[in-house]
Amino acid sequence: MTTPKLAFSVQEYETRIAKTRKSMEAAGIQTLVITDPANMAWLTGYDGWSFYVHQAVVLGPTGLPLWWGRAMDGLGAKRTVFMSHDHIFGYEDIYVQNPEKHPMQDLAQLVAAQGWQNTHIGLEMDNYYFTAAAYLSLVQALPGATWADANGLVNWQRAVKSETEITYMRRAAKIVEKMHATILETATPGMKKNDLVANIYHAAISGADGHWGDYPSIVPLAPSGADASAPHLTWDDAELKVGEATFFEIAGVHRRYHAPQSRTLFFGEPPKKYREAENAVLEAVAAGMAKAKPGNFAEDIAIAFNSTLNKLGFEKDSRCGYPIGLSYPPDWGERTYSLRKNDKTVLEAGMTFHFMPALWLDDGAIEITEPVLITETGAENLCNTPAQLAVKG
Amino acid sequence: MTTPKLAFSVQEYETRIAKTRKSMEAAGIQTLVITDPANMAWLTGYDGWSFYVHQAVVLGPTGLPLWWGRAMDGLGAKRTVFMSHDHIFGYEDIYVQNPEKHPMQDLAQLVAAQGWQNTHIGLEMDNYYFTAAAYLSLVQALPGATWADANGLVNWQRAVKSETEITYMRRAAKIVEKMHATILETATPGMKKNDLVANIYHAAISGADGHWGDYPSIVPLAPSGADASAPHLTWDDAELKVGEATFFEIAGVHRRYHAPQSRTLFFGEPPKKYREAENAVLEAVAAGMAKAKPGNFAEDIAIAFNSTLNKLGFEKDSRCGYPIGLSYPPDWGERTYSLRKNDKTVLEAGMTFHFMPALWLDDGAIEITEPVLITETGAENLCNTPAQLAVKG
Numbered sequence: 147m148t149t150p151k152l153a154f155s156v157q158e159y160e161t162r163i164a165k166t167r168k169s170m171e172a173a174g175i176q177t178l179v180i181t182d183p184a185n186m187a188w189l190t191g192y193d194g195w196s197f198y199v200h201q202a203v204v205l206g207p208t209g210l211p212l213w214w215g216r217a218m219d220g221l222g223a224k225r226t227v228f229m230s231h232d233h234i235f236g237y238e239d240i241y242v243q244n245p246e247k248h249p250m251q252d253l254a255q256l257v258a259a260q261g262w263q264n265t266h267i268g269l270e271m272d273n274y275y276f277t278a279a280a281y282l283s284l285v286q287a288l289p290g291a292t293w294a295d296a297n298g299l300v301n302w303q304r305a306v307k308s309e310t311e312i313t314y315m316r317r318a319a320k321i322v323e324k325m326h327a328t329i330l331e332t333a334t335p336g337m338k339k340n341d342l343v344a345n346i347y348h349a350a351i352s353g354a355d356g357h358w359g360d361y362p363s364i365v366p367l368a369p370s371g372a373d374a375s376a377p378h379l380t381w382d383d384a385e386l387k388v389g390e391a392t393f394f395e396i397a398g399v400h401r402r403y404h405a406p407q408s409r410t411l412f413f414g415e416p417p418k419k420y421r422e423a424e425n426a427v428l429e430a431v432a433a434g435m436a437k438a439k440p441g442n443f444a445e446d447i448a449i450a451f452n453s454t455l456n457k458l459g460f461e462k463d464s465r466c467g468y469p470i471g472l473s474y475p476p477d478w479g480e481r482t483y484s485l486r487k488n489d490k491t492v493l494e495a496g497m498t499f500h501f502m503p504a505l506w507l508d509d510g511a512i513e514i515t516e517p518v519l520i521t522e523t524g525a526e527n528l529c530n531t532p533a534q535l536a537v538k539g
Numbered sequence: 540m541t542t543p544k545l546a547f548s549v550q551e552y553e554t555r556i557a558k559t560r561k562s563m564e565a566a567g568i569q570t571l572v573i574t575d576p577a578n579m580a581w582l583t584g585y586d587g588w589s590f591y592v593h594q595a596v597v598l599g600p601t602g603l604p605l606w607w608g609r610a611m612d613g614l615g616a617k618r619t620v621f622m623s624h625d626h627i628f629g630y631e632d633i634y635v636q637n638p639e640k641h642p643m644q645d646l647a648q649l650v651a652a653q654g655w656q657n658t659h660i661g662l663e664m665d666n667y668y669f670t671a672a673a674y675l676s677l678v679q680a681l682p683g684a685t686w687a688d689a690n691g692l693v694n695w696q697r698a699v700k701s702e703t704e705i706t707y708m709r710r711a712a713k714i715v716e717k718m719h720a721t722i723l724e725t726a727t728p729g730m731k732k733n734d735l736v737a738n739i740y741h742a743a744i745s746g747a748d749g750h751w752g753d754y755p756s757i758v759p760l761a762p763s764g765a766d767a768s769a770p771h772l773t774w775d776d777a778e779l780k781v782g783e784a785t786f787f788e789i790a791g792v793h794r795r796y797h798a799p800q801s802r803t804l805f806f807g808e809p810p811k812k813y814r815e816a817e818n819a820v821l822e823a824v825a826a827g828m829a830k831a832k833p834g835n836f837a838e839d840i841a842i843a844f845n846s847t848l849n850k851l852g853f854e855k856d857s858r859c860g861y862p863i864g865l866s867y868p869p870d871w872g873e874r875t876y877s878l879r880k881n882d883k884t885v886l887e888a889g890m891t892f893h894f895m896p897a898l899w900l901d902d903g904a905i906e907i908t909e910p911v912l913i914t915e916t917g918a919e920n921l922c923n924t925p926a927q928l929a930v931k932g
Contacts, residue, residue: 149838151775155802166600192775193772194769194771194772194773195757195758195760195771195772195773195869196770196771197869198667198757198869198870198872217856218769218770218771218899219769219770219771219856221768221769221770221899222769222770222771223771224769224770225765225769226772227767239856239858239879240879241855241879242857242858242877243861243872243874244877245690245691248665258927269671271670271672271675272641272666272670272671272672272673273670274591274668275664275667275869276670276671277664277666277667277669277670277671278662278664278665278669278670278671278673278674279664279688280665280671281671281674281692282664285599290648295672297638297672298638337547338751339751340744340745340746340751340752341744341745343744344740344741344742344743344744344745344752345741347736347740347741347743347744348737348738348740348741350737350740351733351734351736351737351740352733352734354738355778358731358732358733358774358775359733359737360773360774361758361773364588364591365588365754367588372618373618375586375614376611376614376615376617376618377589377611377612377614377615378588378589378611378612378615379586379588379615379618379619380586380587380588380753380754381588381751381753382544382751382794383746383750383751441541450914463632464611464632464635465632465635468636475588475868475869476591476668476868476869477590477591479636484635484636484637486633488930497729502740506611506614
């Protein structure tokens with residue numbers, strides 16, 4: 147039997163499972179079908195780029211989790227999960243992308259074989275990868291079960307990070323610092339955007355301080371000039387220009403743990419408006435950080451941030467942050483609380499979020515954002531990158 | 540008004556829409572809700588990393604497609620779609636990852652505002668990003684509509700590529716050739732895997748022959764030794780070793796068009812079994828390629844490939860290929876036909892697929908795979924990388 151290379155102790159996985167079961171019990175859920183790749187990894191260690199086919203981790207009323215997926219990916223499960231091989235179940239390749247046969251028919255058989263076919267089953271209803279067809283197929287194949295929406299149930303267990311998780315995020319933070327340093331060092335007017343992104347990727351994957359870089363759940367977002375008024379454009383081969391701002395929304399990643407951080411680069415003397423926006427963002431972030439401490443609500447940070455921003459003549463309609471940690475594409479957020487008004491999530495030591503005060507201007511944007519850890523007494527920025535508009539040339 | 544940087548002529552988008560409408564009519568579908576990011580891009584030009592929130596393109600009974608998504612991503616739509624701005628609709632940020640409000644409630648209002656609320660509506664039921672919750676929310680909000688599973692409907696329209704699409708795929712093929720050349724040049728025993736992957740990414744994004752590299756829909760898969768018996772593991776910082784094989788399943792990408800190609804690298808003299816596997820794969824691929832021509836079925840390639848492989852003492856349970864072209868994470872396949880027995884899809888000139896004869900061995904794998912174009916008379920390998928086990932040292 148292969149010994150898997152686990153990122154955490156078996157004890158840590160067991161603690162996570164116990165915590166999840168407690169939350170299942172509170173919701174009256176006996177069996178949980180987990181399709182979010184980050185939740186699958188958090189509960190079992192499973193790691194592989196196989197979420198483009200149907201797969202799940204099933205946590206029944208008793209026992210360890212079961213890994214279920216395409217048979218060939220069962221080999222990857224054997225090499226990455228903490229459970230013994232009799233907890234790994236693969237379906238035949240004929241189920242793959244075949245309109246005649248849905249893999250969830252096979253999962254239903256597995257659930258029934260455990261005797262769980264008549265239990266109250268929780269599903270991650272709004273998770274990427276749990277499609278409408280998967281839902282209909284599973285419900286049809288288990289007529290004796292009753293169903294609950296367990297979307298976010300495991301995500302919420304992940305909110306407070308363990309010591310080892312924080313260690314991985316600190317390593318990721320050093321990697322993103324290096325990525326921003328690489329941008330400052332190598333970006334020049336006239337350089338093609340994709341050549342700069344190639345440098346960013348090289349820095350990201352080679353890692354920092356002896357710790358290797360993993361792939362980010364969102365590719366580098368790096369729009370320039372007016373393109374930067376749109377938040378989620380990627381790149382092409384347009385040349386960097388004097389008199390134009392480019393924002394870099396990027397993350398360092400170590401063992402799937404993310405530290406996102408953004409900076410904005412300007413070639414030449416930034417216009418007054420950019421300097422005013424920079425000052426407003428920094429002052430508003432400081433006001434928000436003062437509210438980032440155990441016992442406060444998530445909204446307290448947003449209210450302090452937004453009121454300071456408004457006082458200085460700027461507005462931001464969208465949320466100014468979200469939780470981060472372990473993730474898989476297409477999102478590095480944990481999708482639980484948000485830093486926005488009316489979010490009464492109570493902050494606790496060990497929570498980590500991306501403080502994301504992006505400011506959209508008519509003709510571009512300013513992004514100076516940070517990965518933040520809630521400590522026993524307040525909050526810590528995991529990065530030391532200078533918090534300012536980066537100006538070159 | 541911003542002029543978007545379109546990758547194709549408006550006429551090409553109009554042709555795609557007409558082709559899609561014909562297929563909708565054949566299925567009795569009046570309104571199509573498209574959530575697959577590749578299908579959204581193919582019909583409108585939309586490009587952005589925003590598929591982590593709910594979004595769609597709606598093609599009604601008449602008129603141009605409507606883009607719908609998060610309000611801030613409407614700015615990205617304005618910069619990338621061919622339609623005028625009155626075809627772009629954004630929902631408010633409060634709908635984002637909020638268990639109390641599902642964005643599909645907003646989409647239902649948009650459909651109703653067009654007068655399409657009582658039509659027969661097609662949904663991509665098994666698409667990533669069309670979740671169970673999205674389905675239930677939309678169906679509830681449009682009680683007068685009837686529903687059809689339109690999964691794959693647009694994907695099938697994409698199977699035969701246009702001249703411009705083939706041009707982009709040829710550029711992507713040159714990029715993946717360069718990526719494999721970079722592996723051969725820079726890999727050495729003792730090198731950390733992530734340092735090699737950093738080089739691969741740098742080659743991928745800087746591009747080739749003056750054409751820029753885009754991000755791949757699957758990250759480099761690069762397992763070594765026994766890890767290579769599992770198909771979808773990514774990388775860590777383990778050192779490359781003499782006497783061990785590593786396969787590199789990677790793609791060159793230009794403007795979201797993919798050319799995947801795999802090679803296997805061995806340090807030192809490969810064991811007899813690897814040489815036998817190499818010979819078997821190459822002979823079986825040649826037999827498959829001889830059947831790759833217009834008028835034949837997809838299964839003809841698989842049958843020729845598998846029977847040759849079996850004759851030489853090897854077996855492969857899984858499909859040996861799938862269509863490729865435009866794509867977004869998490870998959871670079873088009874999810875229509877497969878190269879496997881019983882797939883009676885008729886091959887046509889302009890079809891493109893990844894001929895994927897990966898051979899899983901007990902203690903590793905051999906991957907020598909190619910991006911293939913069906914021509915008027917047969918098939919063309921888009922790459923010139925030597926088709927062999929790469930041996931170094």
